[in-house]
Amino acid sequence: MRPGISHTIAVAALAALAAATSCGPSSRYVVGYYPTWKRNALLNLDMSKITHLQLAFGIPTDEGTFTFDGEWFLPSLVREARSSKTKISLTIGGWTGSNRFSSIMQDVHKRGALVKSIGDFIEKYELDGAEIDWEYPGRAASKCNKFSPQDSANLLRFLHALRSNFHARFPDEQKLISLAVRVQPFDDANGPMSDVSPFAEFVDYASIMAFDINGVWANSTGPNAPFDYQHNRGLQLSYTQAIDQWLAAKWPADKLVAGVPFYGRSLTTREVIVAKDGADMYVPFANEVPQGDLDDALWYDVCENVNSMSGIWNYRHLRDQGLLRTANTTTDDWIRIWDHTSSTPWLYNPQLRRFITYDDQESLAKKVDYARNKGIKGMMVWALNGD
Template sequence: MLSFASLASLATLLLPAVSAYGTGFTGQKVVSGYFPSYQQSPADVPYNLYTHLDYFVFTTTSSPSSISQAGISDSVITDFVTRAHAAGITTSYVVGGWTGSQYFSTHVSTATSRATFARTLVSVMQQYNFDGIDIDWEYPGQQGEGDNVVSPNDSANLLLFLQTLRSVAGVNARLLISINVAGMVGADGNTLTDLSGFAAVLDYVTTMSYDITGTWSGFTGMNSPLSAACAPPSNPLSIATGISYLQGAGFAANHILVGMPAYSYSYYVQGPLTQRTCPDGTKPSLYQYATVGSTCGTYIGNGPQFLYKDIYNSGYFASQSGYRRVLDQSSQTWILWNPVTLSFILTDSPGTYYYKARQFFQRRLAGTNIFDTSGDTSDGRLVRAIHQGLKIDPTTTVPTLHKREIVRVSASTSSAGAVSSGH
């Protein structure tokens, strides 16, 4: 099996011969975020904390000649773009998403429909003065929400479409696609190992390294773990595996953005930690199974989804909150457990954001893509931590990024949980 270093070297050999990228690729560190038009006002976005913003979302329709604004008015779109540009921030718009990917397969299936769809997307980009387009197809060759059109030729047709889109949009349009952390599948159902053709026409790619575990999984686990070293065999995905996949398949590190969630899932558990006397004796506390009669966990139900700002503003990290706090070093995830309510929250914090971003800096990645801008606190605790981690501005003030937490997180390589009071 190839090592991470070997994969990185192989990626260099696989890179296509591209003479130059346009202005869509800056070559600088990127702190990008998705603006959720359905739940945040353009006036509430801290534009100065980002280098790029993605308007979320337009959705596909049954015709390649149109896309849907998903009920959002023109005034919201133009207000967002105007404010971003006034702040010196470039913008793209996202087409697709979980609920908007139904017709991608149809629209990229023939040369004629690909050309029509490409002209449609570029027309929308020009109409609203966006700087680029983000294709968020969930997922080529695989079912997503449940009613998507799916074909085994989806990934191959997507590449043909992106080549057409680049031709129509021009060299300076910022083109990006988002790829499932598990990878993209080919016609045979296996994961594609060569994405060099995609790398040749895209400015950036986002690895969707969130929703790796959630309330649908049947067990508790991390939303966006840095490492899957302690994960059960059925759930081997992580930020690290997503990065390794893209580099091994042909994307240069400085074109890779890591998707980071500003939201968390919660559960109800009868005890804070799974005992290590489970059958194989190796599973950590974070993975608790809902199987009836299981001796391997105490997971009894699902709780609400939280934005990070709600966790912070509710004081759940405070010692008087009733929540016990444990930091899992391997995944860089905080465990918050309330023995009275049985609430069990697995969340990021400025400290884990900082640590992860520092890993991205060391791997020379392009940066991050946060989902979404409404999830952070009003003073941008999460995004400021990314600035520090990527060394964009080491002097950036992070009010709650305690030095104690940074030291504890950065110094440890243990996969065991470490109790800390930082948040």
Template sequence: MAQQTKRGLAFCLVVLLLLMALPLTALGANPWAPNTAYKTGDVVTYSGSNYECIQGHTSLTGWEPSNVPALWKKQTGTPAPDTQAPTAPTVLKAGAVTGASVALSWNASTDNVGVSGYNIYNGTTLAGSSASTSFTVTGLAANTSYTFTVKAKDAAGNLSASSNAVTVTTTAPDTQAPTAPTKLTVGTVTANSVALSWTASTDNVGVASYEVYKGTALVAAVTGTSYTVTGLTASTLYTFTVKAKDAAGNASPASAAVTATTTAQPAGSNEIIAYFPSWTSYNTPEFTVANVDPTKMTVINYAFLDVCWNGRHGNPSTDPGNPNKNTWPCQDGNGVPNNAPNGAIVLGDPYADDTGGGGGYESLKKLAQLKTQNPKLKLFASVGGWTWSNQFSNLAADPTTRQNFATSAVSFLRQYNFDGIDIDWEYPNSIGVPCAAGQTCQRTADKANYTLLLQTLRQQLDTAGQQDGKRYYITIASSANQSFLSDAGGTSNWLSQAATYLDWINIMTYDYHGPWENVSNIPSALYKDPSDPSGATLFNVESTVNLYLNKGIPASKLTVGEAFFGYGWNGCNAGPKGDGLYQNCTGGATTGSDGSTFNFSYLQNKGYLTKDASGKYTVGGNGFTRYWNDATKTPYLYNPTSKIFIAYEDEASIHLKNEFIKTKGLRGAMFWELEADSNRNLQTIVSNDLPH
């Protein structure tokens, strides 16, 4: 028996020695796995090493710990166990008390490693946890006494001693609503805004806010007794009311209604919106802010910013339609990871956008400097685009990430002296670039959620605008396809509802046809061509604009997209007219400024187009003949020897689109993009045609 005891003790000693030889974290670490939720402090094993999670996230294939240093830190050595608890929180005190809640605050604890959070106790029951030194306990009974304490905790799970106890008695429930606001009055009225003011309400406890309604739609919640409703349509009658609310959520009856008719849109108020792609700074020759004439436009949309998700941005989809499959850590203007929350707007390329850590192009700051040359110039940050629309469905689906988006939008606008946000979601309910494996990029409810996102953004920007004394704008880039306007996910006339939160909509009235088709056609027809064999009678600017107007969207909230580029096809038959139009082709041309894309300035600089006697570029060169389609009001080029067909826009077609904009009473013109017209011929036509 004694011999067995000795053998047992010896065995235990061997086991203990083996355990001491192992890294401490290896004992409890599981192998890393995709599609798993990890929190800060979790430890996993991967490729024979231990990694500690430094930012909470849900893992995806491709996010292995060795690949994403922004999410995982490799552990080295054998750390000693943390057995020391934090100090007890001090000076626990109660703040606001209601019939159902108590606000608590306390002084921070200290710890040898670090305090990870605080547990709040209602008596001996855990009432909740907080990462900060404050917490509001909710769900309490009215007129009841409660005693609270707080304990600090560290990442190792050590709990401190309890703080001092604080005893609080909740009040009687507040069920009394405030009185209705009185003397609601209309102040200054413009083509797009109405100023309102009213006399304060009274309440047994206190008025917390006022809700301003346009008809039955809530447009703002404010704490003062005045508000200017913006984003309205010219020459339109509106009805307004106001309700008061208290902290318990009791709402007063509505005030007496007032009506106001917005004034007519003033002459010379057209918007001319120019897109500036960030990547053109890298082109040869480079196209930077120094190449921009800000007097020829009213708005510059800087393209593109992205959305952060799990510490990274970009689109890892391997689909052939994705032109850039890279992802990057979410970074600030200096190229430093910034721990942006999910849904937050982040720079797409810190080196092009700002300094990127030194020597960057600083395009955002230099664009703001253009306001000295044109004080009326507005700068918008365009978020998303064809490649980076992959996270819109996720962020729009959740109120927290919608708020993160709106909060980051305000921060960006203030930091860079910009004036608005342009959302380029391509497309809600029908994503353009198919999703990467394991990700979600579209939902049936996308269009309903898009409206909620715009509502959240509008409220946040209006609040910031009131504080900053300026108007912050919201626009979207929208599809010319009829399916974009169609309802989904239980929506009803979704885009007209979304438009109530928008200053205007930039319709991408181009790319109706292109070399993804095997028949040559017109990409940006102004009107339909009865002889077009495709049968696509809605693939023209006039039909698209009418679709939007028929949805009830005001003309003053629509701009026509003008393409400063064209497309080329290879191997096109000459056809009976010898011009190559509407003929079978073998594929996209490869000799353009970017493959099958032919920028207008490229056509000029490479001799595809030459000047006529009036100085306009209406004469073909390099073996090409220039033709004009009088039905679509657009030009095209054809070379019978090379069998290359190129459809594009020139001074004549752009001028006719501008005349169409004025005839329809639309907000103005948007064009893609500045570098494509680096010689400034087309933008000069737009600037001269549309007073601004």
């Protein structure tokens, strides 16, 4: 952190979450993801600011079990969580870890193996529960990920079996089952389902991943995590649409958590943007993804068969690498523009033609207010190392 910068996105955002969700007859949730490969950036994590810690990720195997690369430090992390009264669960799947879910879920024996391996892991490490982050049931995501029109029905069968196993195996405890879900309800053969209430019977909460909406996969630059979408510009998905659609599909508000990002994404525009308005962000971009922050590096995407940068900027590096002088002001090479429709800021460097979409205290505060007004259970952040 550079001298003089004392307020980070997490301090402001999580304080707002706690203030916004602490009232009422039942406590509200602040869910934070802990990527095991970013452990060094999380050594000083203050767990008292979050209610639920999600360990990312367990990776399913062909047989229906899973692997997890953080077992060597998991006992100490569980002790830290206990001392902070923070629930700690394992998240299984993720973007590249979802490629076997469809085949596992359609096989009753493999479903049973996954249920058993989850129970074994929870018992061994005294965790509070498990989460399924399947990207996505009944819909294409990563090219490696198989999917089937029967995925959602098979997921429901799995959740029923997992809850039954937890009741039998941990009769004196209420082990948590949670889901990480996309911005629309689960798909069946006809698209997003209109009634997902049967899934909620077995689940304690579902966290909507209301980010990664616009990016290199889209036709133009646009907001990573828009509050609302701009009509006919960018993908027609957003934070408010996601919450409203899940609630309309009969998911209980008291089991719904809204996700926000502690990171942004960068692209290089083909032409220089002459920015007069926030909506000027929607322009064509170069095919090659630029390097993001100092943590970004080339990685090999086995599904796409390419080496690429991610273009990701964690919020803390927008500050400590000098793009932002304060929360709302930039250094000389960059300009900050606020888009009123998406209610997010974006940065632009005309010399580099570099565009960065991200969230900050102002954009997160609006999302927290919306969640509170909708009466949902709380907020989620991906990921805690972004601060």
